[in-house]
Amino acid sequence: MISTILLIAFYLFTPLIIIYSCQKQSFLRRLGAVLVAYAVGLAAGVSGLLPENSKEIQEIITTITIPLALPLLLFSSDIKSWTRLAGSTTISLIIALFAVVISVVVGFFMFRGDDIQELWKVGGLLIGVYTGGTPNLAALKIMLDVDNDTYLITHAYDMIISAGYFFFLITIGQKVFGFILPAFKTGIKNIDKNVLADMSQNHMWGLFERKNRKPMLISLLLSISIFGIAGSTTFFISENSQMIVVILLITSLGIILSLIPGVNKLDNTFEAGMYLILVFSIVVASMVDISEIISASSTIFYYVFLVIFGSLILQVLLSSVFRIDTDTVIITSTALICSPPFVPAVAGAIKNKEIIVSGLTVGIIGYAIGNYLGVIIAELLHSL
Numbered sequence: 001m002i003s004t005i006l007l008i009a010f011y012l013f014t015p016l017i018i019i020y021s022c023q024k025q026s027f028l029r030r031l032g033a034v035l036v037a038y039a040v041g042l043a044a045g046v047s048g049l050l051p052e053n054s055k056e057i058q059e060i061i062t063t064i065t066i067p068l069a070l071p072l073l074l075f076s077s078d079i080k081s082w083t084r085l086a087g088s089t090t091i092s093l094i095i096a097l098f099a100v101v102i103s104v105v106v107g108f109f110m111f112r113g114d115d116i117q118e119l120w121k122v123g124g125l126l127i128g129v130y131t132g133g134t135p136n137l138a139a140l141k142i143m144l145d146v147d148n149d150t151y152l153i154t155h156a157y158d159m160i161i162s163a164g165y166f167f168f169l170i171t172i173g174q175k176v177f178g179f180i181l182p183a184f185k186t187g188i189k190n191i192d193k194n195v196l197a198d199m200s201q202n203h204m205w206g207l208f209e210r211k212n213r214k215p216m217l218i219s220l221l222l223s224i225s226i227f228g229i230a231g232s233t234t235f236f237i238s239e240n241s242q243m244i245v246v247i248l249l250i251t252s253l254g255i256i257l258s259l260i261p262g263v264n265k266l267d268n269t270f271e272a273g274m275y276l277i278l279v280f281s282i283v284v285a286s287m288v289d290i291s292e293i294i295s296a297s298s299t300i301f302y303y304v305f306l307v308i309f310g311s312l313i314l315q316v317l318l319s320s321v322f323r324i325d326t327d328t329v330i331i332t333s334t335a336l337i338c339s340p341p342f343v344p345a346v347a348g349a350i351k352n353k354e355i356i357v358s359g360l361t362v363g364i365i366g367y368a369i370g371n372y373l374g375v376i377i378a379e380l381l382h383s384l
C-alpha cells in the first residue's frame with residue numbers, strides 16, 4: 001500500500017520539480033519540459049526501484065491523464081480567429097496539411113515491408129504530431145492502442161530530427177526558400193505587443209499562484225465532466241471503437257466549450273493541460289523496456305525523417321505554384337511540425353514578427369484537428 005502511494009506521488013509531483021527546474025535553468029528550458037519528463041521516466045524505469053504492482057497504476061494514470069488534458073488544452077483556443085486568417089496563410093495551411101498526409105502515406109508504402117509491425121499506427125502518430133503536437137501524439141497513442149516502446153521510439157526520433165529541422169529553419173531556411181518563393185510583403189504597421197509575447201518562455205509556474213486556484217478548479221471540473229460524458233458512451237459502443245469515440249468526443253466538446261467566453265477566458269487552462277501531459281510522459285517512459293529502444297529498427301527513424309523533410313520540400317514546391325511567400329511557408333511549417341511554442345522563436349530568427357499571429361492560429365488549428373486527421377489516416381492505412 002505504501003509503495004503504491006509513493007509511486008502515485010512520484011508521478012504526480014515530479015512534474016512540479018521539472019517545471020520549477022525548467023523555470024530556473026536555461027539549459028533545461030531549452031531542452032523543454034516534455035523531453036526532461038521522458039528522461040526522468042526512463043531513469044525511473046531502468047532503476048529497478050518501481051514496485052511490482054506498478055503496471056496497474058501506470059495504466060490507470062495513462063488512461064486518465066490524456067482525456068483530462070485535452071479539454072484543458074482546447075478551452076483557451078480562439079476558434080473565431082480561424083476565420084480571420086489571411087488568404088495566403090489559409091492556402092499555406094491547406095498545402096502544409098496535404099504535404100504531411102502525402103508524406104505519411106508515401107512513407108507507409110515505402111517501409112511497410114520492413115520489420116515494423118502495425119506501421120499504420122506509426123503513420124497515425126506522425127499525422128497527429130505534425131499537424132498538432134505532443135498532446136495529439138499522446139491522444140493517438142491511446143486511440144490506436146500503440147505499444148509503449150513504439151510510441152517512445154517514435155517520439156524520440158521525432159525530437160531528434162525536429163531539432164535538425166528547426167536549426168535549418170532559423171539559420172538558412174529563409175535564404176534557401178527565397179530562391180523559389182517570393183519575399184514577404186509587409187501589411188501591418190502596428191502590432192499588438194501582447195500578441196508578440198514569446199510563447200517559447202515557460203509560464204507554467206503560474207499554475208501555482210493563489211489567484212489561479214479558482215479558475216483551475218473550475219476548468220478541472222469542466223474537464224472531468226467532459227470525460228464523464230464521453231466515457232458514458234462506452235456502455236453502447238463496441239470495445240474496438242471505444243477509445244477512438246471517447247477521445248474524439250472529448251476533443252469536440254472541448255472545442256465547443258471554448259466558444260463560451262467564460263470558459264475561454266479561464267486562466268492557465270493550457271498550462272494545466274500541459275502539466276497532465278508531463279505526468280503522462282513520465283509514466284509512459286517509465287513503462288518502456290530500454291533494451292527494446294537500444295535494438296529498435298531504424299525504419300521508424302527513416303519514416304520520421306521522410307515525413308518531416310519530405311513534407312517540407314513538397315510544401316515549398318506547391319507553395320511556389322500558388323505564389324505563397326517564404327516567411328508564410330516557414331511559419332506555417334513551424335506551427336505544424338514543431339507546434340505553436342516555436343512560432344515566436346522562428347519569427348524572431350527570420351526577423352518578421354508580423355507572422356506570429358497567423359503562425360499561432362495555424363498551430364491552434366493543428367491542435368484541434370490533429371486527433372481527427374490522425375485516426376482517419378491511420379484507419380485508411382490499415383485498410384490498404
